[in-house]
Amino acid sequence: xxGSVSSWVLGKKWVLAGIGVPVLxxxxxxxxxxxxxxxxxxxxxxxxxxxxxLEPSYxxxxxGRAHPTSGRASxxxxxxxxxxxxxxxxxxxxxPDVHVVxxxxxxxxxxxDFVKGQLDSxxxxxxxxxxxxxxxxxxxxxxxxxxxxxxIYCERFHAVFGVAKLAKF
Numbered sequence: 724x725x726g727s728v729s730s731w732v733l734g735k736k737w738v739l740a741g742i743g744v745p746v747l748x749x750x751x752x753x754x755x756x757x758x759x760x761x762x763x764x765x766x767x768x769x770x771x772x773x774x775x776x777l778e779p780s781y782x783x784x785x786x787g788r789a790h791p792t793s794g795r796a797s798x799x800x801x802x803x804x805x806x807x808x809x810x811x812x813x814x815x816x817x818x819p820d821v822h823v824v825x826x827x828x829x830x831x832x833x834x835x836d837f838v839k840g841q842l843d844s845x846x847x848x849x850x851x852x853x854x855x856x857x858x859x860x861x862x863x864x865x866x867x868x869x870x871x872x873x874x875i876y877c878e879r880f881h882a883v884f885g886v887a888k889l890a891k892f
Contacts, residue, residue: 782795783872785873787884789877795813795887796808806865810858814854818877821878823874824873827843828871837883844874845861845862
């Protein structure tokens with residue numbers, strides 16, 4: 724019986740390889756395991772002129788959820804009305820499809836590591852790097868009295884990497 728199984732496997736090896744290789748590639752693409760060991764660093768300058776010495780209008784410390792996350796999230800408003808989120812001393816795990824969003828602190832999803840359903844949020848963009856200082860422009864429609872929490876969020880796995888509740892500075 725053992726001989727018939729091994730001869731069947733040898734006879735079907737091309738079929739098994741034809742199925743196995745695409746499955747392995749799809750699994751690699753979905754999970755991107757190499758990102759667990761690859762750090763991407765960025766050091767963007769502040770989005771405002773240093774001569775203005777702007778103070779943040781809102782700020783909060785990032786706390787990790789599904790992944791260790793740290794740093795400060797601050798929102799600055801320029802005299803012309805443009806608002807920017809600045810992450811400083813930022814560090815988190817790398818991952819696939821990680822975004823920076825604004826969400827409501829009252830959202831029960833933020834109390835968990837993984838979001839069930841949809842996260843009511845304002846998209847600020849893909850995470851530029853998992854380490855370093857970086858800036859994200861806030862859309863004019865972002866109501867900070869409603870969306871008062873910065874979330875580092877993996878859309879592919881609905882994972883909350885980190886959260887910073889913003890408070891007036």
